[in-house]
Structure formats: structure tokens, C-alpha cells
Amino acid sequence: MNWDDDTDRIVAPAADGEDTAVEAALRPKDLGEFVGQEKVRQQLDLVLKAARQRGATADHVLLSGAPGLGKTTLSMIIAAEMGAPIRITSGPAIQHAGDLAAILSSLQEGEVLFLDEIHRMSRPAEEMLYMAMEDFRVDVIVGKGPGATAIPLELPPFTLVGATTRAGLLPPPLRDRFGFTGHMEFYAPEELERVIHRSAGLLDVEIDPAGAAEIAGRSRGTPRIANRLLRRVRDYAQVRADGVITREVAATALQVYEVDGRGLDRLDRAVLEALLKLFGGGPVGLSTLAVAVGEERETVEEVAEPFLVREGLLARTPRGRVATPAAWAHLGLVPPQHGGTGSGGQQGLFGV
Numbered sequence: 001m002n003w004d005d006d007t008d009r010i011v012a013p014a015a016d017g018e019d020t021a022v023e024a025a026l027r028p029k030d031l032g033e034f035v036g037q038e039k040v041r042q043q044l045d046l047v048l049k050a051a052r053q054r055g056a057t058a059d060h061v062l063l064s065g066a067p068g069l070g071k072t073t074l075s076m077i078i079a080a081e082m083g084a085p086i087r088i089t090s091g092p093a094i095q096h097a098g099d100l101a102a103i104l105s106s107l108q109e110g111e112v113l114f115l116d117e118i119h120r121m122s123r124p125a126e127e128m129l130y131m132a133m134e135d136f137r138v139d140v141i142v143g144k145g146p147g148a149t150a151i152p153l154e155l156p157p158f159t160l161v162g163a164t165t166r167a168g169l170l171p172p173p174l175r176d177r178f179g180f181t182g183h184m185e186f187y188a189p190e191e192l193e194r195v196i197h198r199s200a201g202l203l204d205v206e207i208d209p210a211g212a213a214e215i216a217g218r219s220r221g222t223p224r225i226a227n228r229l230l231r232r233v234r235d236y237a238q239v240r241a242d243g244v245i246t247r248e249v250a251a252t253a254l255q256v257y258e259v260d261g262r263g264l265d266r267l268d269r270a271v272l273e274a275l276l277k278l279f280g281g282g283p284v285g286l287s288t289l290a291v292a293v294g295e296e297r298e299t300v301e302e303v304a305e306p307f308l309v310r311e312g313l314l315a316r317t318p319r320g321r322v323a324t325p326a327a328w329a330h331l332g333l334v335p336p337q338h339g340g341t342g343s344g345g346q347q348g349l350f351g352v
């Protein structure tokens with residue numbers, strides 16, 4: 001398996017081809033159906049209701065959070081709640097200011113423009129967006145060099161919904177132009193259970209509460225992963241069981257896909273195992289750890305570690321990577337005692 005491409009993993013937070021095909025059917029259509037994210041939902045509800053009462057276009061909205069937490073879904077809900085059409089594009093698709101000008105000038109009044117990965121837009125496009133957001137106007141530059149002229153173009157009022165995984169990367173002038181910023185959090189297991197029950201209903205799969213809880217616990221706080229695991233478990237239930245998803249069916253199916261009880265996959269466990277078994281829990285340098293698992297540094301650092309750190313299983317310290325007591329417990333291993341025969345385990349564990 002090629003771990004360099006994160007989308008090959010069943011627990012990858014980014015969408016793969018199959019997700020894209022089925023996600024449309026699973027997306028909640030209004031705020032009432034949208035599970036969790038209470039704060040963002042309540043705040044957004046107020047923003048949208050107030051705009052509707054005033055008969056105005058809603059303020060620009062910035063949604064920040066990890067992939068698969070529902071930013072695209074929320075942007076569609078915003079459009080639906082405002083009774084407005086939606087146009088979907090992304091930062092990397094807008095390389096030139098002209099690309100953005102073409103999109104902006106073709107928007108209808110009140111339309112929602114969803115700009116995914118807004119932090120990856122080119123600089124000139126970003127600067128054009130400042131004026132468009134604030135004054136609903138852009139200057140289209142015609143010609144080149146000294147003869148170039150700026151032709152002002154009025155735009156209809158629109159709502160920009162920007163999505164980013166890294167709100168901190170946005171330049172302040174852009175961030176400040178959003179009337180409302182919603183931070184999407186990882187979902188609690190109970191919330192993912194609700195997502196799973198809802199999706200199972202839409203997919204016409206029978207699932208019991210323990211089955212949903214089993215899948216939720218392995219979904220890494222992310223609805224997209226929950227929906228993907230549900231589909232794989234459904235296959236298993238259909239082929240190897242009687243079609244009903246119980247705790248046993250879910251657990252056995254996800255064992256087949258090498259997703260453990262806490263949502264770690266083969267790569268995550270390989271990293272942890274190397275750290276514990278070969279280096280006594282660390283500290284060990286990233287490069288050494290990567291060689292030990294036969295992966296690139298970047299793969300370990302960007303693909304495996306973020307979840308291990310979030311789960312409190314691994315710590316990044318100035319002296320290297322260190323396993324936490326929870327990591328030993330998760331793999332059912334006993335940390336070497338201080339001064340024991342391990343490779344400095346306990347000392348490494350707490351000495352940094």
C-alpha cells in the first residue's frame with residue numbers, strides 16, 4: 001500500500017473517489033439535520049435568521065477545521081437556509097485574479113460562493129477578494145504594462161463561505177472581512193453514533209446501537225470516516241453475516257480492514273510499535289523512526305503523527321518522539337522499568 005497518498009487509507013480524513021460519489025446522498029440538508037457542532041450551529045442559525053428577517057444577504061462566513069468535519073455540508077446548508085444557489089470552487093483552482101473575476105462577475109444576487117481551501121489561493125486573487133467582499137466591486141485590469149487600465153466592475157451582493165483547515169494561515173486582512181467565523185471541532189463518539197444511525201437509515205442498512213457505537217469509536221472524531229467505515233461494515237454484514245450490523249459484526253469487519261478499537265490503522269500501529277519495541281518508548285528522532293517503519297519522514301510526520309498526538313499516544317519533544325503511558329497500554333505492552341534492560345524506556349519516557 002502506498003501510504004504517501006493519504007487517501008489510500010480507510011481512515012484518511014480527505015475524500016476519496018467513492019466518498020465523493022456517495023456523500024451527496026448522506027449530507028444533511030438543513031441545520032436541524034446537521035449533527036453536533038452545537039456552538040457553530042446556534043451562532044450560524046442566528047446569523048442566517050437575522051439576515052433573512054432583514055431581507056439581506058448573509059454575512060461572509062469562515063469555517064475552519066480538519067477535513068471531513070462538514071464544512072462543505074454546512075456551506076450547502078447556508079445556501080439552502082437562505083434559499084440561494086451555491087457555487088463551489090477552491091483556492092487551488094483560482095490561480096489568477098482573472099479566474100476569480102470570472103466567477104464573481106457571474107454570481108447571482110444573494111448567491112453563496114463556497115471557496116474551499118481558501119488559504120491556498122494565489123496572492124493577486126486574494127487581494128481582489130478583499131475588495132469584492134467589502135465593497136462588492138472588483139477592478140478588472142485590462143492590458144499590460146504602462147498601458148494597463150483598471151475597469152471597475154460592480155458585483156451583486158453575495159455570501160462568501162470560506163473553508164480552511166488552517167485558519168492561522170489566513171492573512172489578517174482576509175480573516176477580518178468575514179462577519180462570522182465558525183471553528184469546527186472533532187465530534188464526540190455519541191455525535192458520530194447519531195451520524196452513523198442517520199446514514200444507515202439513508203443507506204437502508206439495519207444497525208443496532210452497539211454496532212453504531214463500535215464504528216463511532218473507530219472513526220477518529222470525523223463524520224466522513226464514520227460514513228466510510230459504515231459502508232465497509234455494511235459490505236461485510238451483507239456478505240458474511242445476515243446483513244444486520246451488530247457490535248460483533250462491526251468489530252470483526254473493521255479488524256479485516258485493520259482499523260483497531262481506537263481508530264488506529266496499520267501505519268499508526270507500525271509507528272507506535274517501532275517507537276515502543278525498538279526504542280523503548282523514545283525519545284527517538286523522526287528520521288530514525290521513519291527508517292524503522294520503512295516510510296518517508298513526511299509520511300510519518302504528516303500522515304500518522306497528527307492523530308497519534310491528538311489521541312495522547314505520542315508526544316513531539318525537542319529531543320525526539322516519545323510514547324506516552326497510554327501508548328504502552330494501547331498496545332498491551334509494559335514500559336521498561338527505570339534502570340532496567342530496555343533501551344532507556346522509562347528515562348526516555350519522562351526525562352524530556
Ligand SMILES: Nc1ncnc2c1ncn2[C@@H]1O[C@H](COP(=O)(O)OP(=O)(O)OP(=O)(O)O)[C@@H](O)[C@H]1O
Binds near residue numbers: 013027067227
Ligand atoms: N454534522 C454532520 N452531520 C451529519 N453528517 C455529516 C456532518 N458533517 C459531515 N457529515 C458527513 O460527512 C461527509 C463529509 O462532510 P464534508 O464534505 O462537508 O466535509 P468537509 O469538512 O467539507 O471536508 P473537506 O475539508 O475534505 O472538504 C459528508 O458525507 C457529510 O454527509
